[in-house]
Amino acid sequence: MTDPAIETCDVLVIGGGGSGLAAAIEAADNGAKVILIEKNAELGGTTAWSIGSFTATNTPQQLARGIKDSPDEHFEDMIKFSGPQADRDNPILRRLFVDNAEDTLRWLMALGVEFFGPMPEPPHRKPRMHNVLPNSRAYIRQLGLRADKIGVSIRQSTKARRFMLDGDRVTGAACITDNGEEQEFQANVVVLASGDYAASPELKARFISPEVALVDAMNPTATGDGHEMAFPLGAHVLNGDVLSGPTLRFVPPPRESLERLLPPSRLLGKIMRLSLQYLPDRLLRPFVLGFTTTSMAPELSLFAKGAVLVNKLGQRITGAPATLGLSIASEPDKIGYVIMDNTLAETFSAWPNFIATAPGVSYAYFDDFRRTRSDLFHRAGTLAELAEKLSMDPKTLQDAVQDHGGDQSTTLATPPFYALGPAKSYVVLTDGGLAVNEQLQVLGDGDRPIAGLYACGSVGQGGLMLKGHGHHIGWAFTSGRIAGRHAAAESARESALR
Ligand SMILES: Cc1cc2nc3c(=O)[nH]c(=O)nc-3n(C[C@H](O)[C@H](O)[C@H](O)COP(=O)(O)OP(=O)(O)OC[C@H]3O[C@@H](n4cnc5c(N)ncnc54)[C@H](O)[C@@H]3O)c2cc1C
Numbered sequence: 001m002t003d004p005a006i007e008t009c010d011v012l013v014i015g016g017g018g019s020g021l022a023a024a025i026e027a028a029d030n031g032a033k034v035i036l037i038e039k040n041a042e043l044g045g046t047t048a049w050s051i052g053s054f055t056a057t058n059t060p061q062q063l064a065r066g067i068k069d070s071p072d073e074h075f076e077d078m079i080k081f082s083g084p085q086a087d088r089d090n091p092i093l094r095r096l097f098v099d100n101a102e103d104t105l106r107w108l109m110a111l112g113v114e115f116f117g118p119m120p121e122p123p124h125r126k127p128r129m130h131n132v133l134p135n136s137r138a139y140i141r142q143l144g145l146r147a148d149k150i151g152v153s154i155r156q157s158t159k160a161r162r163f164m165l166d167g168d169r170v171t172g173a174a175c176i177t178d179n180g181e182e183q184e185f186q187a188n189v190v191v192l193a194s195g196d197y198a199a200s201p202e203l204k205a206r207f208i209s210p211e212v213a214l215v216d217a218m219n220p221t222a223t224g225d226g227h228e229m230a231f232p233l234g235a236h237v238l239n240g241d242v243l244s245g246p247t248l249r250f251v252p253p254p255r256e257s258l259e260r261l262l263p264p265s266r267l268l269g270k271i272m273r274l275s276l277q278y279l280p281d282r283l284l285r286p287f288v289l290g291f292t293t294t295s296m297a298p299e300l301s302l303f304a305k306g307a308v309l310v311n312k313l314g315q316r317i318t319g320a321p322a323t324l325g326l327s328i329a330s331e332p333d334k335i336g337y338v339i340m341d342n343t344l345a346e347t348f349s350a351w352p353n354f355i356a357t358a359p360g361v362s363y364a365y366f367d368d369f370r371r372t373r374s375d376l377f378h379r380a381g382t383l384a385e386l387a388e389k390l391s392m393d394p395k396t397l398q399d400a401v402q403d404h405g406g407d408q409s410t411t412l413a414t415p416p417f418y419a420l421g422p423a424k425s426y427v428v429l430t431d432g433g434l435a436v437n438e439q440l441q442v443l444g445d446g447d448r449p450i451a452g453l454y455a456c457g458s459v460g461q462g463g464l465m466l467k468g469h470g471h472h473i474g475w476a477f478t479s480g481r482i483a484g485r486h487a488a489a490e491s492a493r494e495s496a497l498r
Contacts, residue, residue: 005183009035009153010491011484012172012187014160014226017045018473019457020193021143022104022480023487024152025111027191030488034152035185037175039159039221044140045195046219046429046458047476052136054108054115054477055128055470056101061118062126069126071098080123081467088239090463092438096482097464097475104478105130112142114269121469129470133272138264139477158183162229163190163453170233170452188491189452191483192434192442196458197224198243198427207240207432215246215329217427226459230434233453234444238463240432246325246425247297248309248336250356250376296356296364298338298423300324305347306412308339308401312422314392316400328425337378337390337421339401341412355420369420378419386417429472433461440483452490456483 011027013020016038024036042048057069075098079086109115118127132138147154157178164172164184172186197203198217203224205213227237300321303309309317309324311331319327328336340348345366347353354363370377380386383401384394401412434442434455441449442460454460456479458472466472 005181006186007035007183008186009033010188010495011035011191011487012037012185012189013191013193013484014173015045015193015195015457015459016040016043016154016156017193017195017457018047018139018143018476019460019480019483020045020191021140021147022477023191023193023454023456023484024154025143025147025150026481026484027488027491028147028150028152030485032488032491035155035187036147036152037155037158037160037173037185039157039225041157041178043144043154043156044137046198046222047473048137048140049219050136050473051469052132052139052473053117053119053470054101054105054130054132054473055121055124055468056105056130056474057098057126057128058102059105059118059130060109061115061130062128065118065127067118067126069128071102073125074098074101074128077124078468078471079465081471082465083467085242085465085467088242088463089465090238093436093462093464096438097471097478100478100482101474104474104481107481108139108142108477111146112266112269113138114266114273116273124468133269134264136473138266138269139473141264142266155183160194160225160229163233165233168451170450173229187452188494189454189487191487192226192230192453192455192459193457193480193483194224194226194229194459195219195222196430197227197432198222198245198430200224203227203240203432204427204430207237208243208430211326211329212243212246212427215326215425215427216334218249218429222429222458224430224459226455227432227434230442230450230453230455230459233442233450235434235442235450235453237432238435239461239465240430242431242465244428244431246329246427248325248328248423249297249426250373250420250423251335253373253375298355298420299357301353302338302340302344302348302355305353306340306344308412309336309423310339310392310397310400311336312390312392314387314390314394314397314400325425328423335422335424337419338423339386339397339412340418340420342414342416342418344412345418376420376422378421379416381416383412383417386419390419429458431458431461431466433459433463436460436462439486440479441486452494454483454487456480 010032117130
């Protein structure tokens with residue numbers, strides 16, 4: 001009789017975000033019996049937190065607009081986003097990505113995911129960014145439905161803790177469920193799809209810095225579990241210090257924004273795609289702004305043009321605009337407010353002075369925050385009144401605004417005065433992935449593949465530089481599919497040997 005705590009499958013996928021779902025579906029479509037485990041109660045991971053842009057060439061959307069583009073041009077343009085870090089890239093994985101991104105986008109569309117675009121994003125020479133509709137949960141919804149339909153067994157609230165081994169070969173994972181039950185899954189092959197370590201103070205301290213280790217992550221459950229599980233097998237991280245953030249972001253609204261509340265159904269996605277194609281901008285703007293004002297970063301140009309960042313006590317947080325994200329993490333409650341006067345508010349009411357952007361999707365100006373984020377918007381006739389509204393000492397705020405430190409071109413002197421906030425500092429994502437080869441096998445000592453172990457998405461990023469929008473999501477789904485396919489093939493070979 002089989003021990004009830006042990007189950008077997010061909011391919012075990014660890015992680016139910018974008019890359020894990022893609023791997024599970026592809027493995028099952030290639031004949032494998034697949035179990036997918038997800039530690040959270042819901043599928044989704046960082047993928048469901050994302051805006052959801054997907055960058056690719058030769059897509060139906062590009063072709064419909066007569067845009068002539070190619071993976072070769074994408075390959076050349078992609079690395080331009082990395083600036084001085086360009087030589088840190090893994091060109092083999094970049095090639096793998098650009099060559100397979102189109103097929104992945106079409107595959108997602110065939111599964112019912114709707115996109116609008118392509119939108120321009122220089123230095124891409126052509127518009128290549130496709131945005132998912134109605135929001136990134138549509139990926140999880142459509143892929144979840146598909147996985148279910150083809151017999152992938154999905155186990156939520158089940159956390160992988162360590163690999164099971166037969167000699168050097170990975171043969172499954174030992175897990176624990178939310179109600180404390182231990183569970184072992186034996187498999188011919190394991191695919192790690194466990195995301196990044198943006199929320200792991202230990203891994204951030206180890207690979208980035210002790211200061212960044214203090215900064216919260218947008219996704220608090222991205223704790224790098226898969227990285228930690230793989231280290232004892234000789235796996236190692238490439239580009240561990242590369243990350244997005246710490247950035248200042250306005251805190252999310254107390255209630256979900258309209259755009260996030262929309263059910264991620266195929267029908268709604270389709271209606272929205274048609275609306276975006278045919279409705280005038282004036283009608284679409286309120287919806288599209290939902291993307292931008294929900295949790296977006298205040299533009300650094302705000303501070304360069306005179307806005308002052310203060311902590312919750314009203315004390316000025318000093319430093320070059322680019323360093324403010326890191327500085328705020330050591331302030332009380334890690335929060336701050338952006339202080340502006342009327343002159344600055346007027347400046348940031350029209351192009352090219354926007355307060356926040358979801359690049360290529362929309363730009364939010366001063367009035368957009370007034371209308372859509374009343375929770376962040378504070379106005380008063382004098383600085384003293386503003387201080388009172390924010391429970392700050394009036395003199396402290398007054399001093400903060402007058403103490404310009406000589407680095408600003410304007411002074412805040414014209415009433416009324418405004419505060420936007422709270423803003424917090426967040427690590428958006430970390431880019432350090434395990435070293436992998438072109439088949440997405442995890443590499444161990446001597447860069448030899450660890451038998452039976454694949455990785456995809458963030459944990460399988462293998463030194464690939466993904467700066468620019470739409471490359472992380474693109475890589476998650478593209479690498480997930482490739483890993484799933486190889487895992488199914490290896491599992492079939494393993495079964496044949498027995
Ligand atoms: C706010 C925000 C906006 C973004 N917007 C974009 C964008 O528009 N375009 C873009 O390209 N990228 C974007 N990104 C980045 C992108 O979302 C991620 O890089 C990508 O989704 C990672 O996918 P993944 O499958 O590797 O990880 P995830 O989606 O995080 O999935 C990993 C899953 O594994 C699970 N897991 C972890 N450990 C275990 C364990 N021990 N046992 C079981 N399960 C486990 C996690 O709970 C999670 O569900 C954004 C990120 C953020 C935070």
